[in-house]
Amino acid sequence: MRVRILVSFKDSVLDPQGQTVKNALHTMGYAGVKDVRQGKVFELDLEGVTRKEAEALVPEIARRVLANPIIEKFEWDILKGR
Amino acid sequence: MKFGVVQFPGSNCDFDAYHALSRAMKRPTVMLWHKDHDLRGVDCVVLPGGFAYGDYLRVGAIARFSPLMQEVQAFARRGGHVLGICNGFQVLLELGLLPGAMLRNKNLKFLCQHVHIRVEDARTDFTRAARKGQVLRIPIAHFDGNYYAPARALKEIERRGQVVFRYCDADGRVTDEANVNGSLHAIAGIRNEAGNVLGLMPHPERASEALLGSTDGRAIFESLIFSLERRRPSRRPAARTRARHD
Numbered sequence: 001m002r003v004r005i006l007v008s009f010k011d012s013v014l015d016p017q018g019q020t021v022k023n024a025l026h027t028m029g030y031a032g033v034k035d036v037r038q039g040k041v042f043e044l045d046l047e048g049v050t051r052k053e054a055e056a057l058v059p060e061i062a063r064r065v066l067a068n069p070i071i072e073k074f075e076w077d078i079l080k081g082r
Numbered sequence: 083m084k085f086g087v088v089q090f091p092g093s094n095c096d097f098d099a100y101h102a103l104s105r106a107m108k109r110p111t112v113m114l115w116h117k118d119h120d121l122r123g124v125d126c127v128v129l130p131g132g133f134a135y136g137d138y139l140r141v142g143a144i145a146r147f148s149p150l151m152q153e154v155q156a157f158a159r160r161g162g163h164v165l166g167i168c169n170g171f172q173v174l175l176e177l178g179l180l181p182g183a184m185l186r187n188k189n190l191k192f193l194c195q196h197v198h199i200r201v202e203d204a205r206t207d208f209t210r211a212a213r214k215g216q217v218l219r220i221p222i223a224h225f226d227g228n229y230y231a232p233a234r235a236l237k238e239i240e241r242r243g244q245v246v247f248r249y250c251d252a253d254g255r256v257t258d259e260a261n262v263n264g265s266l267h268a269i270a271g272i273r274n275e276a277g278n279v280l281g282l283m284p285h286p287e288r289a290s291e292a293l294l295g296s297t298d299g300r301a302i303f304e305s306l307i308f309s310l311e312r313r314r315p316s317r318r319p320a321a322r323t324r325a326r327h328d
Contacts, residue, residue: 012232013185013230014185016185016186016187016188016189016190016228016264017186017190020190065139065143066139068140068143068176068183070182070183070230070231070232070235071183071185071230
């Protein structure tokens with residue numbers, strides 16, 4: 001099973017990199033871009049893991065390692081397999 | 083007292099710290115390898131600056147899982163003294179030994195310059211050789227030193243007086259300009275509740291000899307030495323008294 005985890009800053013945390021991208025887009029004329037948040041994507045290949053197990057395992061890995069819960073949030077979905 | 087400097091792959095201020103402690107401060111100092119399980123009887127663990135494990139994932143995020151850091155965590159919980167400098171501070175935040183997290187500097191630039199920091203509390207084991215309100219001139223060198231803690235946690239940190247250093251100007255005024263990396267409340271260094279763990283972004287080891295342009299960093303090492311050595315001799319007089327009666 002392949003899962004994708006998206007880690008990004010919490011809404012309450014300022015994202016200076018996202019702000020810089022937004023400013024660049026405005027400079028280029030993309031005035032309709034209201035905000036930009038930058039994040040990280042992880043793709044995990046899981047072996048011998050059922051969907052139910054993944055539902056416990058993936059959030060655990062995300063909380064313990066991939067994201068820092070003080071500043072970051074995460075969401076995840078299954079890309080392939082079941 | 084004996085210092086131990088932890089080496090991770092990617093540490094690059096480990097020998098600077100070793101030099102400052104062993105030569106400038108003239109105290110026995112050993113290097114501790116991140117894969118070891120033994121703190122070799124040190125009285126104070128120093129986590130040096132650098133880019134432990136390349137700072138992959140997040141600053142300090144992988145270093146916290148190394149075997150030695152489990153020992154450091156237990157050592158700190160027993161009241162052992164731990165000083166985290168720059169990347170070492172980031173590791174302590176990831177480990178949860180200190181509250182909060184680091185964000186990228188507000189201007190998105192790597193900052194390598196001398197800054198001024200104000201001693202907010204001179205009663206800690208890391209600052210008792212300084213005065214409250216004293217301004218220290220110490221260099222910084224970091225990309226991610228923009229201290230952040232959620233509003234409630236920050237309030238607690240302030241209420242408990244855990245902020246030990248704040249960025250300030252040469253006269254000790256905390257201003258937006260002096261707060262070069264954008265840290266909340268201009269926080270440059272904090273301690274844990276118990277007071278045995280301190281993390282700071284500036285590099286005191288780079289300000290420990292006149293040749294380096296500043297000796298202000300010595301105040302932190304002198305404080306530690308004073309705090310840890312004074313405690314020991316205080317047990318000795320009793321023994322000496324007994325010996326005299328014999």
